[in-house]
Amino acid sequence: MKPHAIFLLFCCVLFALALNGQEPDAERRVNVYLESIREDVPALRRFFHRMPKGGDLHHHFHGSVYAETFLREALRHDFWVHRADLTLQAPGFRPSGKTRRDWARLSDLRREGRLDAYSARLLQQWSNLYYVPGRAELSPHDHFFNAFPSFDAVADSCLGIGLVEIKNRALSENVTYIETMFTMPQHPIVPETRRHEVLRAGIADTAALFQTLSALFTEITAHPAFRSSVTAHNAFVRKLHETLEIDDDRFTMRYQNYVLRVKPPAQVFTDLTIGFASAQEEPLIVGVNIVAPEDHPIAMQDYRLHMYFYHFLRQRFPSVKCALHAGELAPGLVAPEELTWHIDAAVRIARADRIGHGVDIPYEPDALLPHMAQRGIPVEINLSSNAFILGIPLQEHPLSLYRRAGVPLVISTDDAGVLRGSLTEEYVLLYRNHAFRYSELKQLAFNAIRYSFIAEPGIRERILENLKTDFILFEQAVLGD
């Protein structure tokens, strides 16, 4: 063993001893138990299912509802399905002419005795159920991202049902807070096409770019549909949240607006402006995120421009928080030089409050990790999502770099419906593949509340108090086992 390796080992032992010494007795004893079941996966699942996990901060609503729910609703409303490519259409759809024979109502398929076969295919198209990499037509990456448009027609009629499903599932696995990327305000504002190239050309001179953005911002906010779109969206979210009684003594949900990063740039800026204005006014909507594949050609081309959009809008709407998908990229997916700057730009230009995924961190500038640690900018870790979509082996996930640098971690699911996972499973995978002590895992659960964007006074504190009590009860139960 080389001298520096011996020194590193010595430091690790010292660190472990120090940690051990500071741990309350109950935590130390639970850790002994947890170590004793490290190789016993069913016992680990039982442990983490029962362990309070705080919140889930990287959570897409549409990707978190299980496909069975979409299928049930499509059957209930008798949707149309395309016999070949399984595209779904709402009941009001009227196929005509030559294409009529390509379409069937789900009730037609039932009469024909083909409903079970079609149902199985739909569940597989909408999730990774029975997906076998290499044997499937599409790569995991494309299979995953194609699932969303294919269930879109029914997903929007499942907003209420989906929220209740997500809440009940969270409570059943001891998760008491969810911050979900829910919807985007609907609006009719379409900027002139020439604006797109003006913005793209403007990136060379940021002062001029901000002037262009300022003019565009004035135009958008003066549009007659601007105010009504924001008001209607916020009223819709609040009514749904209150009618369904989503918040109660044991559970809290908050929402992020999101925009699609693959649209033309002036449209992305328009959507962001409306998303920010909505979040600024409605306490239930706590942030604005940017979604769709980061490696998509338009997302790659406009990435830096999008970060400047955030920079600009954060000054106009200072109370709105931002978690940004950044660095959801892997070697081979994009050119190597593209792996070196997305997280850095999200942190330094867009001033992101949290980073989603952040898996290209090994290639980013050296100063970034200490900067994130010093500013307390957490990274949202999505182990199974990164393994499935990007092919990052669980034990090679770069969370180790963040952890060593002292960057706060939160553990999240991303799209537990499409990926057919749960927060429990994320903790099992984390523990199986990375050496965490129980006290650190407990810290992760607290991080998922501490780094939430909850804005109203007193709520975060109440959830943290409940979490403390839940952990006392949990530890008593484990040690009494």
Ligand SMILES: [Zn+2]
């Ligand atoms: Zn995501």
